Amino acid sequence: MNWVTEMETGTVTTAPRRRGRPRSALAQKAIIEAVLELLAEGTSVEALSMEAVASRAGVGKATIYRRWPHKDALLFDAVASIKEPLPTPRGGSVRDDLIQLVRAAGKARDSRTGRILPCMIPELQRPGHLRDQYLGMVEARRDVLRGVLHRGIVTGELRPDTDVEIAVTLLTAPAVMSLLGSVSRPEGEHLPERIVDTVLGGIASADPGGRGQMPAEPVQG
């Protein structure tokens, strides 16, 4: 899942137990924690220096580079370490499950997490480890959502012609908006409920002359 465990996790049985002094688990944790502290304090990814991390963690620079090959790798692990566990829908009504998932996703805008995640976005533009692993994490969450939607179609709670991908995108929208941080977002009570209900019910009038539900004709941009 990350650089450190990759290199430390071997076959369970063999466990060749590298000779010499083992690596300090405290140092490991202190380094990750130092990165998160600095990012949460408003240090930009650009301005975050390995030297500052080492100093804040009370650790030598070599101790960091022994574990992570690059600054990017450390950053990714640090960000990955704050991920909440994958939510599992309770299996009640589709509406209840969606509300639960949207609420869980909305937690991502919590104080520290919400300030840290956006730092990684530019790194996701170019192909590479960070992008692939980050994408995997995001897709896992979206798959949970897809599962609930497909179940809703099967149970008849959702219309059979439901555009699942579009629906996933819409239900994820508020969490994604919170990543941007600076745009105004809907607020108030029962936000997850309002979102889910809007997606479920739509906003068009029941019948304003046939418009809204069926496209009158394709519109060219």
Place this chain on the structure above:
Amino acid sequence: MNWVTEMETGTVTTAPRRRGRPRSALAQKAIIEAVLELLAEGTSVEALSMEAVASRAGVGKATIYRRWPHKDALLFDAVASIKEPLPTPRGGSVRDDLIQLVRAAGKARDSRTGRILPCMIPELQRPGHLRDQYLGMVEARRDVLRGVLHRGIVTGELRPDTDVEIAVTLLTAPAVMSLLGSVSRPEGEHLPERIVDTVLGGIASADPGGRGQMPAEPVQG
């Protein structure tokens, strides 16, 4: 609107014409263009060096720093310079207008623009010039969307209890997704139409037992 025009725009009537050799408009343009080229080539914000910009633009470093005080300022102006003009809805049916706006927003994922915009996201987390100006630009676009939605409520095309802020968020989501770049996005033909129609019509069945439209009871996380 940006650092350069701020310092060059004086009282409209007087135009005192600063003494000495005027700043070269060619250099100005070459610098911005060099930044955009480098970003589009995959250079990360972190790796984008003023020295590379100067070299690419065929310009001295001092010529850059004479115009922008920081790398951030230059980056913001460069990104701001590629903004498309604010779209104006044609004023047909609400559905048509929304499709037009979503399509216009989707154009942001065009080759160069789409690769450049995400670079600025981390800069938007901390208060400052970049955040405020970027926010202003984004809100202007969202206001256009709000206007169309309110008109729909008045004309009866949209339900009177429509949650406008939620709807704005849902309709903006796909464009934002494409900015993030790394998550899977819905694809295929007539994407703007599908998005708008999903938001307009919802996904819930007409009546699977009263669920979907009205919450049975508030759900606690």
Place this chain on the structure above:
Amino acid sequence: MNWVTEMETGTVTTAPRRRGRPRSALAQKAIIEAVLELLAEGTSVEALSMEAVASRAGVGKATIYRRWPHKDALLFDAVASIKEPLPTPRGGSVRDDLIQLVRAAGKARDSRTGRILPCMIPELQRPGHLRDQYLGMVEARRDVLRGVLHRGIVTGELRPDTDVEIAVTLLTAPAVMSLLGSVSRPEGEHLPERIVDTVLGGIASADPGGRGQMPAEPVQG
């Protein structure tokens, strides 16, 4: 004698009177004066900037470069401008003439002059305009000294086997020392007289066994 006069001195009669605004003689003087002020204030040649000169003189940089091609050229002219006129011996006794010349040379350690001249020394190491012109000025002064010494040999005031070149060097010594500025120098009343009398009379005892006047034998280092 310097860059400016070379290019400005024409035939007296013709005086073609160049068109346009004549060059300001005030600017010329202000520039030289600014250089001397800055050097006397302790600004090293290395730290002395054309920008500072222009600012101090209340002059544009181009006005300087229109007159002198390089910083070195300006520096040389500035230093040359403080040279006292060539001394002419009165033609009395050789001793009196030497004292007069030594005293005139000693004046070079006057406050401002003494602080400025040493700045040029490193520039004299490499061939070039500065070196050649400076060398010419120095040699002119030494030639006056040589003339007096040769006259002394003719009149019998000096010994016929006098090593003129060595004597010139010795008589110039104190002035040269004052260029170094930091070494301890002889002080007290009647310094020129003491120097000349020491060179004239030597320091060896009249007869401590033949030593001192005539070498007992050549000594190898």
Place this chain on the structure above:
Amino acid sequence: MNWVTEMETGTVTTAPRRRGRPRSALAQKAIIEAVLELLAEGTSVEALSMEAVASRAGVGKATIYRRWPHKDALLFDAVASIKEPLPTPRGGSVRDDLIQLVRAAGKARDSRTGRILPCMIPELQRPGHLRDQYLGMVEARRDVLRGVLHRGIVTGELRPDTDVEIAVTLLTAPAVMSLLGSVSRPEGEHLPERIVDTVLGGIASADPGGRGQMPAEPVQG
């Protein structure tokens, strides 16, 4: 004695051995050597850039600035490092000792040394480390000369009324002249012998009417 040893020399007994990787003695030497090479190649102090030094020495700029705070400091240490050891007179006749000392001083005009030393002269005008330390080195050499002259007075080889300070200045002059480099200097065989003998014996005729030894009357400039 210089910046580096100052900071590395601790209490002789304890030698606390600073933590971390020790500074490379090779880099130290390479840097000094690079400065001397560049100066000897004719690079002026003004034109000598730290970047060129680092490049020539195959060293990072930080490695230089870790050891010397300023360009001046590095220059001084570089120049100080080429100082020949203090000469010790053999203790023969005063004449022999003086010739030995003058010859030793004359060696300073050897190829590289002679081209490097004059670079420092302007730095000696303003108070500061360079001036003080340079002054100390020069005075040590002059003290050796003073010692020989005083011994000569005691042994009777020199006249009891010898003006020691003037004599020191005269005997040092030729070496100083050679440092200045651009003025014409006496040349030929047995130069140290000719200088010493001229100073010892003077140049005045034995008796051209009482002049030369005793001033007829004080002369005012």
Place this chain on the structure above:
DNA sequence: TGGTAATCGAGACGGTACGTCACGTCTTTCG
């Protein structure tokens, strides 16, 4: 229990980019 070996904090290493300043030239407007 005493080697052996990899770890630790510390910090120097060769580089690269930063943002500033001065060079000598060029291009404006004003007098």
Place this chain on the structure above:
DNA sequence: CGAAAGACGTGACGTACCGTCTCGATTACCA
């Protein structure tokens, strides 16, 4: 048309980090 003002491309300044490399000191294990 010259003078001032000041922008131009160039390149060095001294600083800060990068990722690597020694240091002496500190742990574990294995013999």
